Amino acid sequence: MNPLHLCGDAPDVPDLRGERIQTFAHGLAGHPLFSDESLERLLDDYPRSHLHVTTMGRCFAEGGWRTGEVVGLRGSEILRAVRDGHLWLNIKYLHAVPEYAALTNALYEEIASRTGRRPPGWKATTLLVSSPGAFVHYHADSVPNILWHLRGSKRVMVYPVRAPFAEPESLESICAGAKDEALAYDAAFEADAQCVDLHPGQAVMWPQHSPHRVENRAGLNVSLSTEHMTPEVRRRVDVLRSNRVLRRLHLGPRSARSDGFGAYCKVGLALLDRVLQRVRHRAPIHYRIPATFRVDPNSPTGFHDLP
Structure with a gap:
């Protein structure tokens, strides 16, 4: 099966430089790697440290994003x-699993x-498995993803x-790894939002660093999220990382442009910043939020709170 098929109203292949919103059709819906049986087998033995499970309020306005843990459960129970x-389950580092790595490579090839x-x-590849009505809060990523x-249906804003x-x-x-991806949200932002509804066999990619949020509409939702780095993508990350350095030196960066002589100077500054970070033995920040619940297939919510 050819993994990528272009639909009639989306004549262009995704531009990996991450400069605009792009939607296109693909041939992965119904792929055996994403059946219930395959997901259960994957979850049976997957390192629990690579499973990131969260819950949230019943609607976006409620918030209430919390982190949980998976203990002593089979894949079918999860x-x-x-x-x-x-619940929202991120199966991280899926590119380390040979079958899924081969599929990811085939898509990009x-x-x-x-x-x-x-x-x-x-x-990098993450598999997203989430409940009907679950959602992801307003945030931005450092690199583009597709x-x-x-499976199921979801809406991306x-x-x-x-x-x-x-x-x-x-x-x-965010680009310097000094904070998580969360951003401050205001309901007034909705007037400028672009809405993309996704059904099985559809994909979307949005501009690098675009704030976004995701709402599940119906059914068990399964999506593959792939991240990538191109020279243009790396340069944008480096420019913003360098701007943070300049800001901390009270030099007040004025531009986030990733082209021109100034941008390439900032690429050099970003490299120097990374070297200094290593010399100072400052490890990248890892955000570990304490678990407040445990996944429980016998609970109507799919979890029970920890004491």
């Missing part, structure tokens, strides 16, 4: 808890062959990459 409860560009040197939707939707200081800290 999947049942997600299907019947109110096909994109490269159709665009005439080299495939990205760095790729959301390949496989994408916002402009500028203040007040994303303050420069916040994006700079």
Whole structure:
């Protein structure tokens, strides 16, 4: 099966430089790697440290995002808890599993062959398995990702990459690994949001650093999220990382442009910042939020609170 098929109203292959919203069709819906049986087998033996499970309020306005843990459950029990409860499960580092790594590589190789560009040197894959009605809060990522939707239906809301939707200081800290991806949200932002509804066999990619949030509409939702790094993507990350350095030196960066002589100077400054971080033995920040619940397939919510 050819993994990527372009639909009639989306004549272009995704541009991995991450400069605009792009939707396209793919041929992964119904792939055996994403059946219940395959997901259960994957979850049976998957390292629990690589499973990131969360719950949240019943609607976006409630918030209430919390982290949980998976203990002593078989894959079938985890999947049942997600299907019947109110959970969002990220199966991280899926690119370390040979079958899924091969699929990810095939997708990017096909994109490269159709665009005439080299495939990205760095790729990462996460499988998202989530309940009907679950959602992801307003946030931005440092690198672009493609959301390949496989099962259920979901809605993605994408916002402009500028203040007040994303303050420069916040994006700079995200790119430097100095904070998590969460951004301050205001309901007034909805007037400028672009809405993308996804069904199985559809995919979306939005501009790098775009604030976004995700809402599940119906059914057990399964999506493949792939991240990648191209020279253009790396340069944008480096520019914002360097702007953070300049800001801390009270030099007041004025531009986030990733082209021109100034941008390449900032790439050098970002490299120096990384070297100094290593020399000072400052490890990248890992955000570990204490678990407040445990996945429980026998609970209507799919979990029970920890004492």
